[in-house]
Amino acid sequence: MRERGVIEPAGLIVLGSGWSGLAETAEPIGVWDYSGIPGLPETTTPGHPGRLMHVVWHGVTCVVLVGRWHVYEGHTFDEAALPGMLAHALRCRWLLSTNAAGGVASNLRVGDLVVAEDDVFLWNAKEFRQRAEERFSHVPRYSELLENAFDRAGNAVNVRFSKGVLAMMTGPCYETPAEIGMIRASGASVVSMSTVPESRWARLAGLNAAAVSCVTNLVPSSPLARIRHDEVLEVLGMSLAKSARLIGRWLEDEYVRGASGRRCYGLA
Numbered sequence: 001m002r003e004r005g006v007i008e009p010a011g012l013i014v015l016g017s018g019w020s021g022l023a024e025t026a027e028p029i030g031v032w033d034y035s036g037i038p039g040l041p042e043t044t045t046p047g048h049p050g051r052l053m054h055v056v057w058h059g060v061t062c063v064v065l066v067g068r069w070h071v072y073e074g075h076t077f078d079e080a081a082l083p084g085m086l087a088h089a090l091r092c093r094w095l096l097s098t099n100a101a102g103g104v105a106s107n108l109r110v111g112d113l114v115v116a117e118d119d120v121f122l123w124n125a126k127e128f129r130q131r132a133e134e135r136f137s138h139v140p141r142y143s144e145l146l147e148n149a150f151d152r153a154g155n156a157v158n159v160r161f162s163k164g165v166l167a168m169m170t171g172p173c174y175e176t177p178a179e180i181g182m183i184r185a186s187g188a189s190v191v192s193m194s195t196v197p198e199s200r201w202a203r204l205a206g207l208n209a210a211a212v213s214c215v216t217n218l219v220p221s222s223p224l225a226r227i228r229h230d231e232v233l234e235v236l237g238m239s240l241a242k243s244a245r246l247i248g249r250w251l252e253d254e255y256v257r258g259a260s261g262r263r264c265y266g267l268a
Helices: 020-025 082-089 126-133 144-157 177-185 196-204 229-251
Strands: 011-015 027-033 051-057 060-066 094-103 113-121 162-168 190-192 208-218
Touching (some): 011 020, 011 082, 020 051, 020 060, 020 229, 060 082, 082 094, 094 196, 094 229, 113 144, 113 196, 113 229, 144 208, 144 229, 162 196, 190 208, 196 208
Parallel strands (some): 011 094, 094 208, 113 162, 162 190
Antiparallel strands (some): 027 051, 051 060
16 A cells, blocks of 8 residues: 555544445546455445545545444454454554444434443454453553544534444344443443454554444344344435534544654553
């Protein structure tokens, strides 16, 4: 990527299921399919086009991954963490992850946005866990400085969101009511099938990290309740306008534009 002109971008943004439309608001410098970049697997999940973009977005030069990789596609946890690894390798200052999520907290409604304060990795992979535990006694939380930038952005563009804990299940099935009970007991507000590997890797590597979830479905009311992926994408499509306003204003924040203070935890 450095040979293609991607030199120390400010940050890296991952656009998850249904979020790809936001990329249209950025000014592209270079666009490549994952298949044309050595080391990046192709994507197979609908709503994940599989493009890497080098862009100027609201005046900020950054990398955008339009689509990510999931464990349920057969990828390892290290492959699912590739966005964090790439951000670290390109010497980004921050990683912003977006995803579609199920609403666990009772106050959430379909279409709500939730900024992560912390996360719960319910199904750890042995290899990923051991690599981390060899070096660290804990995983640092999401950046409060980036969270504060979201507070300022939300107030500026009148977009409401909540904050909470993001849980991850590996999927590919949506959670049963019993599993939702377990997730709620863990203290989580939302649950997804992604984000945690990439954001944890970035945080362990010393980058500031933030994550935003769009609530696309609520807790199933019965074991027979069905949730379809196309409905998830439809909800996100209806929420993109406010998401674009929030993230656009977030990118204009003075801290995000010039975020420094990388704390390196020594992960190479």
